Amino acid sequence: MTELPSRRLLLVHAHPDDESINNGATMARYAAEGAHITLVTCTLGERGEVIPPELAHLTGAALGQHRRSELSAAMAGLGVQDFRLLGGAGRYSDSGMMGLPDNDDPACFWQADVDEAAAHLVEVILEVRPQVLVTYDDNGGYGHPDHIQAHRVAMRAAELAAESGWTIPKVYWNRVPRPVVEDAFARLRDDLPGTPFTKAASVDDVPGVVAGERITAAIDGTAHAAAKAAAMRAHATQITVAEPYFVLSNELAQPILTTEYYELVRGERGPGERETDLFAGVEEAS
Numbered sequence: 001m002t003e004l005p006s007r008r009l010l011l012v013h014a015h016p017d018d019e020s021i022n023n024g025a026t027m028a029r030y031a032a033e034g035a036h037i038t039l040v041t042c043t044l045g046e047r048g049e050v051i052p053p054e055l056a057h058l059t060g061a062a063l064g065q066h067r068r069s070e071l072s073a074a075m076a077g078l079g080v081q082d083f084r085l086l087g088g089a090g091r092y093s094d095s096g097m098m099g100l101p102d103n104d105d106p107a108c109f110w111q112a113d114v115d116e117a118a119a120h121l122v123e124v125i126l127e128v129r130p131q132v133l134v135t136y137d138d139n140g141g142y143g144h145p146d147h148i149q150a151h152r153v154a155m156r157a158a159e160l161a162a163e164s165g166w167t168i169p170k171v172y173w174n175r176v177p178r179p180v181v182e183d184a185f186a187r188l189r190d191d192l193p194g195t196p197f198t199k200a201a202s203v204d205d206v207p208g209v210v211a212g213e214r215i216t217a218a219i220d221g222t223a224h225a226a227a228k229a230a231a232m233r234a235h236a237t238q239i240t241v242a243e244p245y246f247v248l249s250n251e252l253a254q255p256i257l258t259t260e261y262y263e264l265v266r267g268e269r270g271p272g273e274r275e276t277d278l279f280a281g282v283e284e285a286s
């Protein structure tokens with residue numbers, strides 16, 4: 001087996017673009033520091049809404065293929081070489097928004113058997129032996145079926161991998177502290193007339209918002225803000241960026257957060273009020 005760097009981070013996401021929005025600065029920082037970063041994306045986001053009119057013809061498998069190339073471009077910008085699709089490309093398809101008939105498609109991720117899907121991830125965990133796993137909370141951050149399922153599969157895979165010889169020392173959920181995002185939206189309301197966007201989203205549109213006390217780690221990605229914005233821009237079917245803001249297909253402006261926040265849910269918390277390094281306290285051994 002080839003030698004892996006001593007610090008290894010695994011991120012599990014539902015669709016191409018989620019990684020850049022949630023963790024783009026974190027990924028850029030650790031890539032720059034020489035850590036091994038593995039991204040596992042569970043679906044190709046074939047049911048995403050396409051923003052640019054010139055790409056609006058892309059649907060289903062064609063959209064999935066296009067989003068795969070967007071993901072490659074985003075990862076090139078962040079310096080991440082190891083990115084994979086859960087079970088291989090096309091194994092699980094996008095489940096669409098909660099409550100739609102799409103959720104019943106037997107090929108969709110929401111219909112996947114959790115243990116079977118987790119088995120694909122266990123293979124990755126046993127190969128890479130990450131010290132840190134990042135995924136969503138049990139509501140998937142905002143209730144999208146693929147995000148909820150990504151959470152279930154990631155947490156189950158961590159359990160199964162532990163039974164097979166690799167216990168991931170630290171598991172984090174993506175979070176956003178309410179006071180931080182409230183301040184960011186206050187600035188956005190002032191700045192909005194100077195942006196290409198016409199309407200602001202609200203705090204409730206942001207996934208994973210919790211009280212500040214719940215946050216155990218804050219990763220300052222200021223130095224990697226440009227890389228994060230570029231990675232988000234690479235997902236052009238899904239995101240329009242005008243730094244420091246962006247919109248999704250609903251056209252509601254949101255702030256790009258360059259400090260990214262986490263809640264430690266498994267493992268030993270490092271020193272300080274909030275960790276500033278996801279690897280704090282982990283044994284850097286293979």
Ligand SMILES: [Zn+2]
Binds near residue numbers: 014015018147
């Ligand atoms: Zn998503």
